[in-house]
Amino acid sequence: MYQRILVPTDGSALSKKAVKSAVDLAASLGAEVIALNVVPRYPQSYFEGSITINRDEIARVEKQWAEQGQAIADEVGKAAAKAGVTARGVTVKSDLVAEAILNAARKHKCDLVVMASHGRKGIKRLLLGSETQHVLTHGNIPVLVLR
Numbered sequence: 001m002y003q004r005i006l007v008p009t010d011g012s013a014l015s016k017k018a019v020k021s022a023v024d025l026a027a028s029l030g031a032e033v034i035a036l037n038v039v040p041r042y043p044q045s046y047f048e049g050s051i052t053i054n055r056d057e058i059a060r061v062e063k064q065w066a067e068q069g070q071a072i073a074d075e076v077g078k079a080a081a082k083a084g085v086t087a088r089g090v091t092v093k094s095d096l097v098a099e100a101i102l103n104a105a106r107k108h109k110c111d112l113v114v115m116a117s118h119g120r121k122g123i124k125r126l127l128l129g130s131e132t133q134h135v136l137t138h139g140n141i142p143v144l145v146l147r
Contacts, residue, residue: 002029006110008036008101008131011072014116018146019076022114025144026085033087034108035076037069038100041093066091098134105141114144 007022009015019035026033042058042065073089080087090108094100105113117132136143 002026002031002112004032004034004108004110005112005114006034006036006101006105006108007076007114008038008097008104009072009076010037011075018114018116019079021144021146023076023080023083023085023087025112025114026080026087027083031085031112033076033080033085034104034110035073035080035087035089036101036104037073037089037091038097039065039069039091039093041095062093066093098131098138101131101135102139105139110141112142112144113139114146116146 002025005022005026007019009019022033025031039062042053042062069091070089073091075089077087077089090104092100092104101113101115104110113135115132115135117130132143132145136145
């Protein structure tokens with residue numbers, strides 16, 4: 001049925017729920033898990049009067065964020081190994097989380113995305129946005145959404 005499952009994770013309790021479900025599903029299907037952590041780029045402001053930040057400092061912070069993101073993705077690999085599932089941890093740098101998820105799904109030839117959603121409705125969803133909604137509406141592979 002599914003051969004490669006992508007599970008985006010940020011290490012939060014909600015995303016850990018998606019990770020557990022993805023690993024359990026992969027174990028039952030004999031599928032591989034790709035754990036994805038999307039790391040933001042360092043915000044740079046060019047407004048008049050703003051403080052300029054040394055490029056070396058920006059590089060240091062982005063490297064630190066990337067290492068933390070990779071550690072989160074690698075934790076999924078450890079959990080998957082305990083369940084007898086093959087898994088890879090992947091980190092990408094992007095400010096557009098949903099686009100990064102869709103791109104990773106295409107790049108790694110995933111045939112299912114398992115992700116969590118806060119289940120926000122109404123004005124909260126409009127104000128806070130929904131990465132899950134974007135993945136659902138712009139992707140072309142099945143998405144299993146957990147709350």
